[in-house]
Amino acid sequence: MSYQQVKFYQTGTLTVGNRLLDEQQRTVQATLDRSNSLDSGHRACQGCGEALGARYAIDAAMRAADNQLVATNATGCLEVFTTPYPESAWRIPWIHSLFGNAAAVATGVAAALKVKGREGIRVIAQGGDGGTTDIGFGCLSGMFERNDDVLYICYDNQAYMNTGVQRSSATPGAARTATTQPLGPQPGAEFGKGKNVPLIAMAHMIPYVATASVHDLHDLEAKVTRAMLLHGARYIQVFVPCPLGWGARPADTMKIARLAVESGLYPLFEAEHGEIVNVTRLRHRADVEEYLTLQRRFAHVFKHPEQLQHIRAIADQNIRKFGLLDAQEGVAR
Amino acid sequence: MLKQVEGSQAVAEAIAMCRPEVICAYPITPQTHIVEDLGAKVKSGALAPCEFINVESEFAALSVAIGSSAAGARSYTATASQGLLFMAEAVYNASGLGLPIVMTVGNRAIGAPINIWNDQSDSMSMRDAGWIQLYAESNQEAVDLHIQAFRIAELLSVPVMVCMDGFILTHAYERVEIPSQEQVDAFLPAFEPRQVLDPANPKTIGAMVGPEAFTEVRYLAHHKQMQALDLIPNVAEEFRQIFGRDAGGLVSGYRHQDAETIVVTLGSVIGTMQEVIDELRQAGHSIGAVALRSFRPFPLEALRQLIAPAKRVVVFEKCLAVGLGGVVASNVRMASHGLSVPVYSVIGGLGGRPITRASLTKLFTEAMQDSLEGLHFLDLNQEVVNRQIEREEGSRRSGSVAENILRDIGLVATAKVS
Amino acid sequence: MKTPFAITLDVGSSLLNKTGSWRTERPVYVDRLPPCNNACPAGENIQQWLFHAEEGDYEQAWREIMRNNPMPAIMGRACYHPCESSCNRAQLDQAVNIHAVERFLGDQALRHGWQVEVSAQSSGKRVLVIGAGPSGLSAAYHLALAGHDVVIHEAGPLPGGMMRFGIPKYRLPRDVVDGEIQRIVDLGVTLRLNTKVEDIPATMQDEGYDACFVAIGAHVAKRVDIPTPDASRILDAVSVLRDMETESEPPMLGRRVVVYGGGNTAVDVARTAKRLGAAEAVIVYRRTRDQMPAHDFEMDDAMEEGVVVNWLRTITSMDDTGFTIEKMELDEDGWPQPTGEFETIEADTLVMALGQNVDTSILENLPGASVKKDGVVEVGSDMMTGHPGIFAGGDMVPSERTVTVAAGHGKKAARHIDAYLRGGKYTPAPKHELADHGLLNTWYYTDAEQTVQPLLDDIRRQTTFEEVTGGLDESNALYEARRCLSCGNCFECDNCYGVCPDNSITKLGPGKRFEFKYDYCKGCGLCAAECPCGAIKMVPEEI
Structure with missing residues (x-):
């Protein structure tokens, strides 16, 4: 790994900053001169995970690129809440074209910069899970297979939020959405459907794929920084809770993200050229129930133990498959 | 330099001389030869610097062009038919963002039933997308219009679609005067974008605009096209000065000045028509033609002046607004508003059906006798149509229309007879 | 060049949109009291x-x-x-x-x-401190820092009180005690050893004191009556520990020593006996280990060193070779009751460690002062006895008898004496809300x-x-030190600054903490939820 993980045991090691750490070991978000690429006054809901994830990712990319950055953006919450005429919350050159073409537009931007000899300017495409895993998937896959010099960041809040919480192919089993209503013993979103785009991205053998979560800023920034060191097609999927769409308290955004990861439901890993090179192990495994209970979209699960069992099995499988716990810990639990 | 070349190749030569910096390619007949040739030029280094990108769909092709154009690169792509429809969302978006992309449409029918041959249903479906649409009469004009297209697009910050009939032009070998690089360079300066994605001067491009300003945005798009009405003839004039020939402009007339009957059309069919008009003139008929080179913006005033003296106007077009009639005819009628000139709408050449001199002669003769119905389908096999209508009236499950018609006129019918 | 109308926007123009109006709760920075x-x-x-x-x-x-x-x-x-x-x-x-x-x-x-330097101006007031134990020394230190002239009268030959005479040196080396006392003396405090005050008002008048702090401790050993043919074999813990400090030869305890009692002093004596060469050091206590007042870790240390404990036993008598002890058992209320079963243990010496009383004679004739039934002196919340200007603290007043409590009394008394001398009243700052574990994000x-x-x-x-x-x-x-969680008080970890989705927190720089930008704060509460140490509180917005 070309970046250093913060490991020094001391007060608030995992906090955003820490006066005891070297400046280099603090996060970009801890700095006074962070770019605030996504600034105040945007219209995201209270406690929006996506607003936060986007600022985290883009600020980190800005630092890595020495502020030489252009971003394209798919239609969706992020686009709508940041750029309603006459106010833009962005501080970077930014373009929104369509719902399904952020990756392709970014390819175009990268091509233009290359032909103009301005390759020092780096390109990021960003979108929500709908714009990425569904409608934008063709363009995304095309950008991947051509290995275009674009970092695509998907802010995954597991449904179409901008249109009123409909199911996407990133919606997890059992989740209630406006188009997957639970009914009696039937779960919300059906189990066994949906796709894992990070793994699909890996199948393109692109230089870098990672999953991250908004709650673990050090990890997220390290991954963005790593991605920015590389060229070619790169993909980072960031888990960003949506208080409104998930029926959660705005103040619980980080907590939910933390529990999603620590329960094993959202494995964090990095892959290079199709091979997993790093897995974020769980410090303390959390109960799946603890994660689910904070979200009304899973309320029905507690009336149907078989659904709960199914979700637990998914967490168990992730833990096995990605080796999220040391073998012994896995047994102990 | 005069060359005997395929239309697509001639167009590729011209585009290469326009020094596009990003070209997005996705295969669809009949435009494919253009991007193939361009790809070869980029590969060989003849066209440089240029990024030639093989994309995964037409939607991506135009989307990549949107990105590259917004980042300040002269951007080009080409498509046809289903491909144009597949990128429809991006077509509107490119014009909304004011990006001066140039795109060739090798005109081709739209399915179903799938059909690879020429008509103009595809580009006509995008007539209101905010692009400037230019229609080429010949491969020479296709070459010339492409060169002008970049100029117009970049002066106005608006995308331009150059439409050339599929196969009839794209695949036809004709003698074409290929301009020199010096001429093109003299005519077309380097691209200076109106706005560009640049960290040195960051802007937010593509905001969401609500009811409070959307009408104004749309009005300004319209205003831009109205500006183009002035600009297009000026560019054509500049072109004439450098290249020494007439090309482009809003409209062109052929023996129309004293004509009682004026045929209005667009695209390559004008060539056949000129021959028919010459014959009819020789036979003493007062007939001429007007070709629309710019369909968007629609030259209402220029056309009105040309048709005002006539006694009747026949609009001949290779597309159909199903449920209404002629697309072009509807527009021409706006130009004739207030004039006491009847406008006949004729639909012909759909899906590649040949437009013969005989058929045109018959058509024009009927028109000159005012015996033409308001909406006429050239060479329509009324018998086949009637039989299918009868079948449909007899049974709700009468089967596929296309298949039934093939049974009537195609191999199946032939087999029956024998 | 003109950019397109409406569809192209200037960066950062959203600052015109004051999203603070959405808020129903506002975050505020607080300092909470760490446990x-x-x-x-x-x-x-x-x-x-x-x-x-x-x-x-x-x-x-x-x-x-x-x-x-x-x-x-x-x-x-x-x-x-x-x-x-x-x-x-x-x-x-x-x-x-x-x-x-x-x-x-x-x-x-x-x-x-x-x-430490005295920076306060001299008040011109003189304070008498009686007793150079932790309480008296602490009071003297704080009074000296407040600018008063302090004289300590100590009856014994050495200063330190129970720090010297109660706590064995294997727990508290004497050079440490001497060093820290010297530092107090160096502030200008006068220390008079072997000076016993018999009459406080007279001494105050004779030497011109304006106030007095009495902290003479509790040095009188409690005893129980055990029939014995040889009283010299029964010692008390206070004397044993004192003799360790003052005598040139350590006390003769013999090979087998029994210590009677269950407090920390009992443990100290037993461990001292071990060090003095006793083959057996046995603690006899009438209740169970759980009920022993001695701290667990002290007991652990003692037992590691070979001290043996007999729980649920009382000593009933002593003869030439040892003791008769009676087994006890706990009744329903947890009190030990005799069982009538006896056993004997052999021993050379019995050391009683049954607690200490205060020698209250100094206060008996002091007008206004009152001694409670259990032999301790009554003081008010300002540590003043019933006699104006005379304060008391440490082991002689009702409270837990530890070095730290005594030091705390000294400080508290000094604050009140200082106010008294200046004609005012000392009111401590109100305590902050407690920083419970539940408020932390660990x-x-x-x-x-x-x-x-x-x-x-x-x-x-x-x-x-x-x-x-x-x-x-x-x-x-x-x-x-870095394991500290900083409960309830900002340690500038930048979490709030980082986790705000609306960038509505200003970082003021090292040592200056942070400030909310209420123009933009939507009141989502993430900062409060993610503050690791519970230093942000959400309060309802007045709407």
Whole structure:
């Protein structure tokens, strides 16, 4: 790994900053001169995970690129809440074209910069899970297979939020959405459907794929920084809770993200050229129930133990498959 | 330099001389030869610097062009038919963002039933997308219009679609005067974008605009096209000065000045028509033609002046607004508003059906006798149509229309007879 | 060049949109009372001195302790550290080893000769302090810092009180005691040894004192009557421990020593006996181990050194070779009751460690002062006795009898005496809301187990009076200080600044903490939820 993980045991090691750490070991978000690429006054809901994830990712990319950055953006919450005429919350050159073409537009931007000899300017495409895993998937896959010099960041809040919480192919089993209503013993979103785009991205053998979560800023920034060191097609999927769409308290955004990861439901890993090179192990495994209970979209699960069992099995499988716990810990639990 | 070349190749030569910096390619007949040739030029280094990108769909092709154009690169792509429809969302978006992309449409029918041959249903479906649409009469004009297209697009910050009939032009070998690089360079300066994605001067491009300003945005798009009405003839004039020939402009007339009957059309069919008009003139008929080179913006005033003296106007077009009639005819009628000139709408050449001199002669003769119905389908096999209508009236499950018609006129019918 | 209308926007123009109007709750920064501070009998601001220690600024940390307690090196050894019992970190892994860091800081001060300066102007007032134990010394220190002229009258030959005569030197080396007392004396405090005050008002009048603090401790051993043919074989713990300090020869305890009692003093005597060569040191206690007042860790240490304990036993009589003891059993209420079953143990000496009483004779004739039934002196919340201008504290007033409580009394009395001398009244600042464990977000603290202080070899512990528990070295002390969670008080971790989705927090720079931009704060509460130490509170917005 070309970046250093913060490991020094001391007060608030995992906090955003820490006066005891070297400046280099603090996060970009801890700095006074962070770019605030996504600034105040945007219209995201209270406690929006996506607003936060986007600022985290883009600020980190800005630092890595020495502020030489252009971003394209798919239609969706992020686009709508940041750029309603006459106010833009962005501080970077930014373009929104369509719902399904952020990756392709970014390819175009990268091509233009290359032909103009301005390759020092780096390109990021960003979108929500709908714009990425569904409608934008063709363009995304095309950008991947051509290995275009674009970092695509998907802010995954597991449904179409901008249109009123409909199911996407990133919606997890059992989740209630406006188009997957639970009914009696039937779960919300059906189990066994949906796709894992990070793994699909890996199948393109692109230089870098990672999953991250908004709650673990050090990890997220390290991954963005790593991605920015590389060229070619790169993909980072960031888990960003949506208080409104998930029926959660705005103040619980980080907590939910933390529990999603620590329960094993959202494995964090990095892959290079199709091979997993790093897995974020769980410090303390959390109960799946603890994660689910904070979200009304899973309320029905507690009336149907078989659904709960199914979700637990998914967490168990992730833990096995990605080796999220040391073998012994896995047994102990 | 005069060359005997395929239309697509001639167009590729011209585009290469326009020094596009990003070209997005996705295969669809009949435009494919253009991007193939361009790809070869980029590969060989003849066209440089240029990024030639093989994309995964037409939607991506135009989307990549949107990105590259917004980042300040002269951007080009080409498509046809289903491909144009597949990128429809991006077509509107490119014009909304004011990006001066140039795109060739090798005109081709739209399915179903799938059909690879020429008509103009595809580009006509995008007539209101905010692009400037230019229609080429010949491969020479296709070459010339492409060169002008970049100029117009970049002066106005608006995308331009150059439409050339599929196969009839794209695949036809004709003698074409290929301009020199010096001429093109003299005519077309380097691209200076109106706005560009640049960290040195960051802007937010593509905001969401609500009811409070959307009408104004749309009005300004319209205003831009109205500006183009002035600009297009000026560019054509500049072109004439450098290249020494007439090309482009809003409209062109052929023996129309004293004509009682004026045929209005667009695209390559004008060539056949000129021959028919010459014959009819020789036979003493007062007939001429007007070709629309710019369909968007629609030259209402220029056309009105040309048709005002006539006694009747026949609009001949290779597309159909199903449920209404002629697309072009509807527009021409706006130009004739207030004039006491009847406008006949004729639909012909759909899906590649040949437009013969005989058929045109018959058509024009009927028109000159005012015996033409308001909406006429050239060479329509009324018998086949009637039989299918009868079948449909007899049974709700009468089967596929296309298949039934093939049974009537195609191999199946032939087999029956024998 | 003109950009397109409406569809192209200037960057950062959203600042015109004041999203603060969405808010129904507003976050506010608060300081909450850390449980360690709350538990400290001396009122130390433990978290604050750990904060300085975390940065490696040990002198600043030491000076922070000195604001409340003048004897860090002693406290770091002798205090029973209730701070650690209440430390929130105990619910994560183990409590912060606060006393070890305090000891490290105290030792650093002694090693480097750090001194405290009196910056207050001389008040011209004189205060008499009676007793040079922890309470009297603490009071003298704080009064001296407040600008008063302080004279200590100590009846004994050496200063330190129970720090010297109650706590054996293997727990509290004498050079440490001497060093910290000397530092107090160096402030200009006059210390008169072997000076017993018999009549307080007379002494005050004779020597011109404006106020007096009495802290003579509790040195009179309690005894029970045990029939014996040889009374000389029955000693009391206070005398044994005192003789260890004052006599040139250690007391003769014999080969087999029985200590009667269950408090820390009993344990100290038993461990002392071991060190003096006793083959057997047996503690007899009439209740169970759980009920022993002695601290668990003291008992553990003692038993490691070979001290044996007989629980649920009373001593009924003594003869030439030993004692008859009766087995006890607990009744339903947990009280020991005799069973009528007897056994004998052989022993040379019995040391009674049944607690101490106050010699209240000094106050008996003092007008206004009153002594309670259990032999302790009554004081008000301002530590003043019924006699105006005469205050009392330490073991002689009703409270827990520990070095730290005594030091706390000294400080508290000094604050009130100072106010009294200036004709005012001292009102302590109101306490902040307690920083409960539930207010913390502990995910942000990585796992870090407590550092264990080194212990002396068992053999040396049984034969010498060397200090049993070693100190932390610098890297250990730093590590241990950094285990502090900073409960309830901002430690500038930047979390709020980072986790705000609306970028509505201003970072003011090192030492200046943060400020909310209420123009943009939507009141989502993420900052409060993610503050690791519970220093942000959401309060309803008045709408």
